[in-house]
Amino acid sequence: MAFLTDRKRAMGMGSAKQGTHHHWQMMVTSVALLVLIPFFVFTFGFILGAPYEEVVAYYQRPFPAVVAILTMLVGFFHFRLGVQTLIEDYVHGLAGRAAIIGMICLSYAAAAFAVFAIIRIAL
Amino acid sequence: MVQVGSQGAVEPDSIKPLKGSNMADVNRGNRPLSPHLSIYRPQWTSITSILVRITGNALIVAALLIVWWFVAAASGPEAFAIADGVIRSWFGKLVMFGSIWALWYHTLGGLRHLVWDSGRMLDVDKSEMAGQMMVVLSVILTIFTVIVL
Numbered sequence: 204m205a206f207l208t209d210r211k212r213a214m215g216m217g218s219a220k221q222g223t224h225h226h227w228q229m230m231v232t233s234v235a236l237l238v239l240i241p242f243f244v245f246t247f248g249f250i251l252g253a254p255y256e257e258v259v260a261y262y263q264r265p266f267p268a269v270v271a272i273l274t275m276l277v278g279f280f281h282f283r284l285g286v287q288t289l290i291e292d293y294v295h296g297l298a299g300r301a302a303i304i305g306m307i308c309l310s311y312a313a314a315a316f317a318v319f320a321i322i323r324i325a326l
Numbered sequence: 327m328v329q330v331g332s333q334g335a336v337e338p339d340s341i342k343p344l345k346g347s348n349m350a351d352v353n354r355g356n357r358p359l360s361p362h363l364s365i366y367r368p369q370w371t372s373i374t375s376i377l378v379r380i381t382g383n384a385l386i387v388a389a390l391l392i393v394w395w396f397v398a399a400a401s402g403p404e405a406f407a408i409a410d411g412v413i414r415s416w417f418g419k420l421v422m423f424g425s426i427w428a429l430w431y432h433t434l435g436g437l438r439h440l441v442w443d444s445g446r447m448l449d450v451d452k453s454e455m456a457g458q459m460m461v462v463l464s465v466i467l468t469i470f471t472v473i474v475l
Contacts, residue, residue, distance in 0.1 A: 230443065233436040233439065244429065282389070324400050
């Protein structure tokens, strides 16, 4: 232990690597969602409760469909970044790594299912 | 001789680290830590910040319900009837109502972060006012959304 220098002890312990980029992506997605969320709440909220045929016809229109697609894509990417920070703060070691990988996969899978479904309804 | 600030000249021996206190010999476990959350009296800034994290992550429940609803709508009328029934049940309505507030609150929290990141409203009194505004505006937006929809 006495032969280890301070620098050697700190190396590989998780210094800033992607932090700045992570924060920048969080800022970009936040600004995008600031616009998308009100549009999504009032388009999705408007049609929720309507019968099947009306829902399908509504999402065949470009504006509600594109708003929904963008909200799902940007929203789940924003969630993927946010939940990573949450896990990094409270879960450490192998469990933390596994949780981050699991949540990233869940986020992308959910976004893919949503986008595929909306495009299928629209086309 | 070594100069140390305004203290003037001192003997080199006196500025050598004490044995066992240099950085390469870290005191692990038995060292004073900065006070954590449970030590502090609740403040507008801390509570509103924690709520941003809780709301943001809790929104996954409503988000997955909505994804299921879209996938069901793409699958056909039978699948849609099930997902639509769940999302419009009392349980679904409870989740959606809570999520509307969580979504508006988290959105206002994100807006506050963007304002902070631009170097504005960082004073304690302004930060506390921003937190109070988030609570008030999120409730107003939730009531507005429920009335309109």
